[in-house]
Amino acid sequence: MPDNKSKKADIFAVAKAARVSPSTVSRYFNHPELLKSATRKRIDSAVRRTGYIRNRAAQTIHGIRSGTIGVLIPTLDHAIFAEVVQAFSDTVAAQGFTILLASHGYDLQREYAILRKFLEHRVDGVVLTGLDHDEAVFQLLDSQEIPCILMWNYATASRYPSIGADNEQAGKLIAEHVLSLGHRRIACMFPPTHGNDRALARREIVLATLRSAGVTVPDEWMLTTLYSISDSKQDAQRLFSQFERPTALICGNDILATGALFGAAASGLVVPDDVSVVGIGDFKGSSEIEPSLSTVRLPARRIGYETGQALATAIIDPASAPNVSLHCAPELIVRKSSGPPGQAGHL
Amino acid sequence: MPDNKSKKADIFAVAKAARVSPSTVSRYFNHPELLKSATRKRIDSAVRRTGYIRNRAAQTIHGIRSGTIGVLIPTLDHAIFAEVVQAFSDTVAAQGFTILLASHGYDLQREYAILRKFLEHRVDGVVLTGLDHDEAVFQLLDSQEIPCILMWNYATASRYPSIGADNEQAGKLIAEHVLSLGHRRIACMFPPTHGNDRALARREIVLATLRSAGVTVPDEWMLTTLYSISDSKQDAQRLFSQFERPTALICGNDILATGALFGAAASGLVVPDDVSVVGIGDFKGSSEIEPSLSTVRLPARRIGYETGQALATAIIDPASAPNVSLHCAPELIVRKSSGPPGQAGHL
DNA sequence: AATAGTTTTGCAAATGTTTTCATAAATTCG
DNA sequence: CGAATTTATGAAAACATTTGCAAAACTATT
Known part of the structure; x- marks a missing residue:
């Protein structure tokens, strides 16, 4: 049972509890294979006892990935966007990413502000919805070196890679x-x-x-x-x-x-x-x-999934990433609401 | 136009460009009223020229709030949850918060893991959906000192404050x-x-x-x-x-x-x-x-809004926060699909 | 023009990690 | 059993910022 009121559950506290150095504790998390299994066990128990939780902020300032992806949509109120986001989120969550979500309500000014917020949080990648965005948004992205994908719509000549339906x-x-x-x-x-x-x-x-x-x-x-x-x-x-x-x-x-x-x-x-x-x-x-x-x-789930895959690889292994657009083709579904015109033209 | 390829757009770069010390740049962002307006202008321009973006990760390790709130829902695929999340997100975004969103798909094990992730990111507060959660989840929350609200359902005797419908x-x-x-x-x-x-x-x-x-x-x-x-x-x-x-x-x-x-x-x-x-x-x-x-x-938008307000104040001003549950009463809506039973009981 | 008071700025320490380099411990081999 | 090699650990610097304290730069007052 974690010590509720332990002043500071930082890496030093754990180190002391396990009678090792802070460096070793760090390695326990990042390169466990370098540790003797006995030390590993000792730290394991120390972590448990102190209730320590890693501080990603502290990692992030070392240039280590933050493990977050910014997702920017018009609104969740359209079920179809919720569906895309859900599929995207599931996909990247499986790779250890957490998403920062924000909606701009079709206001392109807000989009820029939100993107800046995302960047302040040092997201590892960004997803925007649709192809059209303020030029300032694109310039901001240009100046960063994180991958960005335009999700939902597809076009061959998009400013950034696009994954979606045409x-x-x-x-x-x-x-x-x-x-x-x-x-x-x-x-x-x-x-x-x-x-x-x-x-x-x-x-x-x-x-x-x-x-x-x-x-x-x-x-x-x-x-x-x-x-x-x-x-x-x-x-x-x-x-x-x-x-x-x-x-x-x-x-x-x-x-x-x-x-x-x-x-x-x-x-x-x-x-x-x-x-x-x-x-x-x-x-x-x-x-x-x-x-x-x-x-x-419009294959929403597939679009979310493909975008998630593409962005995750672009982040994890930028070299291998082809970083290309992908067309998820729309498909005509003929059901019962359409048929040949009837006789009755007028009232 | 920001210098695209400037090696490091950190506070030092800005300081140099503005010919002030890094501390002054920091103050420019956090306590602008302490600066002479001339210096403020100089830094303003330097920020623009260097394309500097604040690093919240670096702030966060000083115990400063991260400006993020973790939102944990079962799924976005139910439009009603999407609606609650949208309302919540809008509300807290207006106060400067960004949300971390994750869904557990009704798997309580995953909920614990996601909560840990949130805490690693040092979220300033947490929203869970519903009243029932794994005891481990509650214990984890107990050991942290961040506010948590159970959103969507209401009950007088909930383990954490609940805001929602009964x-x-x-x-x-x-x-x-x-x-x-x-x-x-x-x-x-x-x-x-x-x-x-x-x-x-x-x-x-x-x-x-x-x-x-x-x-x-x-x-x-x-x-x-x-x-x-x-x-x-x-x-x-x-x-x-x-x-x-x-x-x-x-x-x-x-x-x-x-x-x-x-x-x-x-x-x-x-x-x-x-x-x-x-x-x-x-x-x-x-x-x-x-x-x-x-x-x-079930007043989804209101629930999202109220939860957002309550959590934001609990974060910003923990002292004032009553931190109590709130009932958003459900309301019977009689329309056309119900009526007295007809004669035809059998086929 | 000198003094006291106020405002503005800089220095350096602190924050919680990771990582390089060096050292200590363990293992292998002749 | 000792030397050579490998493996495991620790010390300290680095990361990007904030902040307490002190020094410098102004103002106002005489």
């Missing part, structure tokens, strides 16, 4: 799916794109894909909707109650699509007979909803 | 609601309770409340279902296809309830006419689903 491809996949079903009267619902390069990229590519097939989306069918089921339900309901009504609705993510599904039900429409609804993301639950949602899967 | 009350509220509607033929669906005191407490109190109203739940109506929409949908469907069918189903959380709602739909039952379904949690989306879910709200 948004353009995701948008293209879903747009093509809708087109291939024969839809021409198509509406879109996307979240506000301010400070959110992902949403922006998706919208652009969806519109471009439709356009190149000769389909244009009229302004009043181009919805900008907050990331919430209630908002999207409401907006969808309003859309569906117009005289001219689309035969398909492409949503920027599965949350919006879920709300749209509810909105359709509330408007008395049958999905997919009256209207098709598709999303992007394949969030948890998207396969279970009624009707199950056609969408594009 | 599970018993939540379970009681929902059970009483179902009883008050007139149901007597009631089924229950709860997640596996191993290593999960929350789920266990909820189930016990629900059953006890029913029992004290003279209602017993037959074994085959006592479902243990994995935390997933697909599992709960399946299990609910199986339950609803039995010859004898309950008029109400109480679910241990809203995810299970959501699945059960889908299961009911798939079985051709109308909620709440044929069967009532209720949950616990009031997760995001529970109000938007069709039919909207009757449940008990």
Whole structure:
């Protein structure tokens, strides 16, 4: 039982208790194979008796790795980010790292400040979410010599290695799916794109894909909707109650699509007979909803895992690290919420 | 523009660049009011030029606070925990703290190991999830002199201050609601309770409340279902296809309830006419689903916020800290998924 | 212009480790 | 059994900062 009130449980206290020098105690932790097994045992017991806990801060000032990784995300409130972070955290935890987590709420100024905090803590590596960041952020990273990975999105020409899904491809996949079903009267619902390069990229590519097939989306069918089921339900309901009504609705993510599904039900429409609804993301639950949602899967767990692996090796063995981007391809998932356009065009 | 390749951007480099002593640079950061504004300016520019970033590790070994808080949760995969963590993180970030986050996946052994890691990093405080923890964890905390709060659940006699909702009350509220509607033929669906005191407490109190109203739940109506929409949908469907069918189903959380709602739909039952379904949690989306879910709200954001406030003050000003538990009361939310039992008792 | 008082700065010790180098102890070999 | 070699341990310097104390630089007062 550790001595609760022992003044200082530092390496000296342990050394005294084990009747060895502090250096030996240090070696006990860092190079145990150098010790005689008898001394090892003695120190072992001393550590237990004193309740000593190593002080990583003291190690860190020797240039030794801190064993921490800074993870910077927009918010945990989107389950998909929570999922990525969970996978990442599990992966690097297995290699002995602990994560520093902070969210910037899509405020790029805050991102810079948080990154500085991370660096003050001497993190061994950094993960940012998405490809777009303030130039100051990149410059700060340039001046440090720790690895950084841009997680979640993928692009060949990213400023730092990126590991994630190609948004353009995701948008293209879903747009093509809708087109291939024969839809021409198509509406879109996307979240506000301010400070959110992902949403922006998706919208652009969806519109471009439709356009190149000769389909244009009229302004009043181009919805900008907050990331919430209630908002999207409401907006969808309003859309569906117009005289001219689309035969398909492409949503920027599965949350919006879920709300749209509810909105359709509330408007008395049958999905997919009256209207098709598709999303992007394949969030948890998207396969279970009624009707199950056609969408594009962004492999969150895999992205988290791959990023964790890549960053951990980049930290542990910088030489071997290829430090390259990795594409975790999105995948079209066709379920029950999409089908060919029905007869019923008008009310 | 910071000197990218300056060998060492330590306090000495800054001191030289500003032609002052290192001590003065230290003061610039820690007690700026002691400096002449001219020197302050000089150092300011030197910091900029050298690209110096403070080293918190070096401060920490002086007994100065590390500015980190360890947060230990079961998993981020449950959106409700992500929500609590987000609220907590925002709250303490505003006070300058950064969080170390780790999840144990309901493995109490791992919890001990993670806590040790946190302590090695000299966190200024710790947050654990739930009331039940390994005795070794508590003893370890006892031996340290940093504040710890048990977040999420509340109990008057918790081993450490607890801030959260009273599970018993939540379970009681929902059970009483179902009883008050007139149901007597009631089924229950709860997640596996191993290593999960929350789920266990909820189930016990629900059953006890029913029992004290003279209602017993037959074994085959006592479902243990994995935390997933697909599992709960399946299990609910199986339950609803039995010859004898309950008029109400109480679910241990809203995810299970959501699945059960889908299961009911798939079985051709109308909620709440044929069967009532209720949950616990009031997760995001529970109000938007069709039919909207009757449940008990566990105020996640508030819990995260209150815990953040309490822990931050306990760290910054231990004297003033009352360091007491706080109950964030759960609240019955009656929506459309519950109603009086219908005529149709049998198939 | 000298004195007393105040503000600002520098020196050096301290913090809890790791690590290099040197020495002591143990082992191997002839 | 003693020399040569190997293995285990200790002493002290180093790491990046903070801080108590004292000295230096200013101000105000006469």
